[in-house]
Amino acid sequence: MVSLPNIAKPHVGADFLPINGTDYVELYVGNALQSAHYFQNAFGFQPLAMAGLETGLSDRESYVVVQDKIRLVFTSPLHGGTPIGAHIDRHGDGVKAIALWVDDAAKAYRDTIHRGARSFMEPLREEDSDGVTVRSGICTYGDTVHIFVERSQYNGAFLPGFVAWTPSHIPTVTGLRYIDHMVGNVGWNEMNKWVKFYQEVMGFTMLVSFDDKDISTDYSALMSKVMSNGNGRIKFPINEPAEGKKKSQVEEYLDFYDGPGVQHIAVATDHIVETVRDLRDRGVEFLQVPPSYYDDLVERVGHIDEEMASLRELGILVDRDDEGYLLQIFTKPIMPRPTLFFEIIQRKGARSFGKGNFKALFEAIEREQMLRGTL
Ligand code: FE2
Secondary structure (H helix, E strand, C coil): CCCCCCCCCCCCCCCCCCCCCEEEEEEEECCCHHHHHHHHHHHHHHHEEEHHHHCCCCCCCEEEEEEEEEEEEEEECCCCCHHHHHHHHHHCCEEEEEEECCHHHHHCCCCCHHHHEEEEEEEEEEEEEEEEEEEEEECCCCCCEEEEEECCCCCCCCCCCEEEECCCEEEECCCCCEEEEEECCCCCCCCCHEEEEEEEECCCEEEEEECCCCCEECCCCEEEEEEEECCCEEEEEEEEEECCCCCHHHHHHHHHHHHCEEEEEEECCCCHHHHHHHHHHCCCCCCCCCCCCCCCCCHCCCCCCHEEEEEHCCCCCEEEEEEEEEEEECCCCCCCCCCCCCEEEEEEEECCCCCHHHHHHHHHHHHHHHHHHCC
């Protein structure tokens, strides 16, 4: 028998890293209070918790907002020379941590480190009057990290050290329910390296793969593989740029983010027409496909429950696969650099990612790139 190297082979059928769901997503931003305010007012998130000078922190301030199962954390440094500030200087506002809810954060850390993960944070027990949490962290692509969160012994607003945040103004929700998937953009020829990371270190499997022939327009090209954990609650598509006539949208991201990072966060709703109308009325800006997209839509996707006029008015896209259909729409980047954006998605049976919309969508992105002069 040849002995195996340190990295264990993934066990088909044995989920060594059970994940209950996404726990939170933390963004490092220039102004955490105003980012939280934007996500409350534009996206309908509710204030949940905060930590900062008032709670004994000296280097940073964080605001946490929530909508159904989605928790977003916005963190800013309180003075110069911090790692958080360096992250913002290099990447602009962006996602630092994708936190995953597990039953045993120390075991998740041990197992993933044993399988070759790079450590970000050794298991850390935190405690306050509301109970105890354990968190640990490993590095993934770029400066992005995964935090494992164990919170079965905790009843507080968010995490030990945070206090409930109760501002006077509380906007209504917009129907966003949970994170459907989060996409990472990685460098040239790095997609398979990160696919292997999710397979071997985290026990994920590949759901689907797209090559540059599936995903290319006249100009923009990319390749993508979708990784999923055992119970399917965590889905991470990984994109890399591909050669096209002009600059790939993934390459534009890598240039502006100065390296790999999270490209978009897809959030699910049960009522996409109402949700998108609400978001639009609150000032969220979406990518628009040309009206001709809708001319042959019924022939392409067959019968759908939604009114075509509403989809056309709002610019909502539809795609069908063997299991059903999905509706989706993409925001413009929500920060000065053309990096992070959001997707709003409603699944009606379909478990795919809207392959039939790629061409129309990428042409819309290219029109935006053209305006930015980066194509
Ligand atoms: Fe997506």
